[in-house]
Amino acid sequence: MFNKILIANRGEIACRVAATARRMAIRTVAVYSDADANAKHVAACDEAVHIGGSAPKDSYLRWERIIDAAKATGAQAIHPGYGFLSENEEFAQACANAGLVFIGPPASAIQAMGLKAESKQLMEKAGVPLVPGYHGAAQDPALLQKEADRIGYPVLIKASAGGGGKGMRAVDKAEDFLAALQSCKREATNSFGDDAVLVEKYVQRPRHIEIQVFGDTQGNYVYLFERDCSVQRRHQKVLEEAPAPGMTQAMREQMGNAAVAAARAVKYVGAGTVEFIVEQRGKGEMNFFFMEMNTRLQVEHPVTEAITGLDLVEWQLRVAAGQPLPLKQEQLAIRGHAIEARICAENPDNNFLPATGRLEVARWPQHVAFERGAVRLDTGFGEGDAVSPFYDSMIAKLIVHGDTREQALARLDEALARTHIVGVATNVQFLRHVVKSRSFAQADLDTALIQREAAVLFHQQPVSLAQAAAAAIAQALVAERAGEGRDPFSRRDGWRSHGVASRRFEFEFGGEHAAATLAYLHDGALALTVGNVSGALSFERQGEAIDVHFAGERFTASVYASGEMDHVFTPRGAASILALDLLAHAGEGAADVGRLTAPMPGKVISFAVKAGDKVSKGQPLAVMEAMKMEHTIAAPADGTVQELLYAPGDQVAEGAELLRLSAIPA
Template sequence: MFKKILIANRGEIACRVAATAKRLAIRTVAVYSDADADARHVKACDEAVYLGGSAPKDSYLRWERIIEAAKATGAQAVHPGYGFLSENEEFAKACAEAGLVFIGPPASAIQAMGLKAESKQLMEKAGVPLVPGYHGAGQDPQMLQQEADRIGYPVLIKASAGGGGKGMRAVESAAQFQAALASCKREAINSFGDDAVLVEKYVQRPRHIEIQVFGDTQGNCVYLFERDCSVQRRHQKVLEEAPAPGMTEAMRKEMGEAAVAAARAVNYVGAGTVEFIVEQRAGGEMNFFFMEMNTRLQVEHPVTEAITGLDLVEWQLRVASGEPLPMKQEELQISGHAIEARICAESPDNNFLPATGRLDVARWPLHVVFRRNADAERFHEPAPVRIDTGFGEGDAISPYYDSMIAKLIVHGATREQALARLDEALAQTHIVGIQTNVQFLRHVVGSKSFAQADLDTALIPREEAVLFKQERLGMPLAVACAVARTLLQEKTLAGADPFSRRDGWRSHGINLRPFEFEFHGETVKAQLSYLHDGALMLKAGDVSGALVFTSDDAEIDVQFAGQRTRASVYASGEMNHVFTPSAATQILAIDLLEHAGVAHAETGRLTAPMPGKVVSFSVKAGDKVSKGQALAVMEAMKMEHTIAAPADGTVAELLYSPGDQVSEGAELLRIS
């Protein structure tokens, strides 16, 4: 076994690898960029080496610098994590040439599976079923359109060197093809340095089911069952679970053996994932087709760990050091059900626009990674709740990397138990300071389709009516929670000083105290009455009733207008962030003195919703535009985002050019 390894990655996967290495008494070396100087993964390792600037090309993609760091620190091997250099065959070759073990497959396997077109030709020879499509080397736009016309719409354009939904577009008609192709190629060259694409038939009502495989240097290869990753947005996974609902033992065996055949075709070593698109037919019949092989550990590997009781990073380290696979196929078993939710810095109600900022509050449910060792360290009892993250309270989410903040993994004896456990854990996840998808995830988990395992990659748009712009905590209770927090804060500040009290006590009459809030764009006037007996009466809009509350260090127990809830309320400036077991919301407290007489006017400005790079404008000065019309494309967090007109008008001036870097809130163009 290795004595020291370098982890060529950042964030939660670097922390994850470091945790297993520490358990195995392996010393670790972290690498970091300017943006990550104080990151959690740096502190999780025994040593750290600075790489360079915040942008990946200046740091985590500088493989020559990473190899220098490994040699300088005496590391024997390099773990690439996922993303960045994990599927770069040149990096794998360079590690071997430098005398370092690359904790992953041989460079030849990465190369064979790295290009989607070539890998599909290889799979065809190995007898693995394929989706009808064009996988050739020709890239002439007109020829690609002819192939799409031949296949029949809808089709899917995919970057040949891609992954993670980048460089991928579904095209419904021939008229949309060229614009979608151009966008795919731009995104592919920016993310992978290669703009080659392939075109495939877009399977209707597809499920995305993948098989975890593992190979060793002795020629052994096994499959560790399947994961269903059908719930996606922008072709990126949102929820993953294992085992796949509705999977029969016969189909599991057939898909597993096909995945092993795919791995054997390239002499695969280490952890890999063979991804299949599954076509659902009437009567419950399912057909599967090879999509691609990811030659690395996957983001969603914890659900496989949960149902098998195995540490896949430990398996990686053992296989890379020359040991045989710890188990044979017949020894592997499935226990219970696991689901992973990706918690991301983004705004689901705004087309999943990425968000940046500081984690002013980051409170997680009680969790562990592996609860205890068992069976001579071959198995681990899965934890009911597990958090994998590279961030803590006070950390910043920068625009340079992926938007994922954490992974929340739950395990239960059944899928129903896992679902209930996931919703409870999401309710206990409190993040303030940055927009996240936590409440959206709760909506998905509670949706009819997901609850009944009616899964396909269109689940999110199909359930749109119950997933987006949902307010599950009503205005009256939100106001009551905000007022209760204000009164508790004043009591804390006042302490025992009677002259600092603001409870409205007076020797005669009833004191009335006005409040004003903004709740989802609407102004709400409230009035609190202090009665002689110490009781409180609250009127919130048209709703009136007694306000009763008690608190401990963590929560406020609030009763108002026939409703009662436990709430955690965090203040960020004038904004109150309210978290309850049933829902979470935000309510802005308006300072009546500060805002007296201030009017707010709407403008026709088009501003950057996040820091990033301007890719293109689709209009010029003098053009007339309509509200909602696509005007510009920006790139941020490795994805392209279309910016639409906020109102009807005429373009007066473009304020930036394609290629310019802009900050959040920067005015991109003026509309008169």
């Protein structure tokens, strides 16, 4: 076994590999870019080597620097993780030439499976089922049109060197084919430098089911069952689960044997995944066809680990060191059900637009590393870390295991509800909507699930204005009372010897303006009115959360302030609310009106003032665009503009100070 390995990757997969290596008493070397100097994966390893600039082309894709780092630190092998250089045959061969073990398949296997058309020709010879289509080298448009007509519409045009949904077009009728072909070829050229395409029958209501395979240097092969990865957006996976719902034992064996045949055909070594498109034909009948082989460890490998009780990275290390596979096919078994959710910095309601920024809050559910029946978290981020624009938007993976799929679903929803992230937009609430959607809950799966369930997945607001306002006000009152002294004059409970004290709040919620009134009653009770909802308000702190009673409802909320926004997390969902306590401005010093900050991430559209301008309370100062809406920033009091801190067109983070005002001397 190796004494030291270098991990040629970053983020959660680098941390994941390091954890197994540590358990196996193998020392690890991290590599990092400028942007990752303080990243979690650097601290997770025993040594770290800086390899270049923030952009991948300047660091994580510079394989010569990675090999130099391995040799300089005495590493015997390199684990590529996934992405970056993990499927680069040139890198795999360079490792071998340098006397380093590439913890993955031989370069020849990567090359054989690297191009879709060539790999499908190879699979056809190996007897692996293929989607009816054209996989030839000739690329004359007239020939491709003729082949599409022969296959029958709808067809799918795919870049031969493609991946990640790029260079892919579905065509419903013959007259649209040539235009779609030209578009596909342009995108393929821009993305991969190769405009070659293949044409296949477009499978209706397809499921994406993949088989985990393993091979060793002695010629032994096994399959570690299947994963269903049908829930996708933009041809990229969102949720993955194992085993695949509705899979019969006979179909599992057929797909497993086909996957092993694919691996054997290229003399595969290590962990790989054979991906199949599955056609649903009714009455539980399914046909499966080879799509491609991923010659690396997959992002979703933890669900396979959960149902088998195995550590696939350990298997990778043992096989790369020349050891035989730890188990034979008949020794492998499925136990329970596992689901993985990819938590990404993105805005699902804005076409999954990636987001960047600092994780001001990152609170996770209780989790363990490798224990079935529990919640597992794989992440390369911690609270305070920055999500940069240079790399993939995935922040973490939540993996749950249960005795049944229903139990796993309930456990995943609870784990997502306990995931609180503030500072960047994420898909956490969207994932909860997917998990609770009719299609996913009932395992009515296909790759169009998100489009089919769009009405209940996007632009949802499970937390009402009344609940968000009550939670935000309760949090503010808790903070105020924490500063009370023992003398009666420092009490902040609004007590009066006569009359009723009231306090007015204003909010921005869901793009709408709203107001609330809090009344302090003589007996110490509180009454709150939010919009048209009124009732008694009481609350009690429960650790970091608050137990809120309002208008006959009781719920637990965690509230985190970021700039002028309060982010409210409840078991039923999450919401953000801009809260302005008007009394907070009373008695402020005349020297400083205060800061004016962005209520949410967005773009500065315009400023209506310049430095030195005198402004009146309520006067519009700036316009921001966020969440497809324009937001006007107004002056909270009379004052003078000291400084504009951004320019029109600038992207700003939530809470960013846009301009400064000073009060006009009396």
